[in-house]
Amino acid sequence: MTGSSRQPPWRLFTSIAAVGAVAFSAILLTACASEALPPVPSVAPLSEAQSEALAVSILEEKGDRILSLYPGAALPTPDRVRFVTQSEIAHVKADCVTEQGFPAAPNDEGGITYSPVPPDEQAEAQTLAAYACDVMYPLDPRFTRPYTEAELRYIYANLKLTVIPCIEQAGSSSPSLPSEHVFIEGWENGRHWNPYGDSGSLTMEEASEIHELCPMVPAELQRQ
Structure with a gap:
């Protein structure tokens, strides 16, 4: 067609988002008709001792980072008030630091400003x-518990069968998926493979849209 041009990827993101869950599911079923996700792994909840050990470990890591920046600093040791959930932590922490003399408010990224x-x-x-x-007010350890190998295998399968097709249908592209072994080994060592590739050509809003449309970790494995 005369005068036509290829739509930029960010316009396609918005269009696909408007299609709705039914159409999106149809896209994924078509792309992955020959394969299916494995059963969702069943993982036992953390015991009280495991939760406590994980909470202490996370605080120790934070303390070590602070001492590396400010050698000789006296780390405060107040009593724990309670564990907080992922949905409330930004509000609780903002109120807490404000009370300590540093006014802050929750921001759109889930942190504080x-x-x-x-x-x-x-x-x-x-x-x-x-x-x-x-x-x-530490984050409840159930939100920070490392994924098991079975969960990582499920995340890998979901990337292959769901996330990457979603990104491609949105008009973007994804880098070559590593082997399952390399993916799991990298994740366990803090090197998370990025399915979204180079998003430098997108605005923050456009990149946020595709992350929301094609989440790396499926809802069934989100820490609740």
Whole structure:
């Protein structure tokens, strides 16, 4: 057609998002008709001892990072008030650091934003205040528990059969999927394979759309 041009990927993201769950499911079934996801792995909940050990380990890592930045700093050791959920942590932490003298509010990325931003000479004090809030209101360990190998195999299969076709149907592209062994080994060592490729040509809003449309971790494995 005269004067026609290929739609930019971000316009396709919006169009596909509007199709709805029924049409999207049909796309994925067509793309993966010859294969199916394995059963969702069943994982036992953490015991109280396992939860406590994981919570302590996470705090120790945070403390070590702070001490590497501020050698000799005295890490605060307040009592734990309670574990918090993923959905409330930003609000709880914002209230906590505000009470410590560093006004903050939750932001759209799930973290907090300081307003005003503390000056450089208060950076250590602000960091220690945030750490104190982590001690008092740590994220419930069920949200930070590492994925088991069975769960990682399921995530890999979902990437292959669902996420990558979704990204491609959205008009974008994904890098070559590594082998299952390489994927799992990388994940267990903190090197998460990125299915979204180079999103540098997209705006933050456009990149957010495709991440929401094609989530890397399926809902059935999201930490609840």
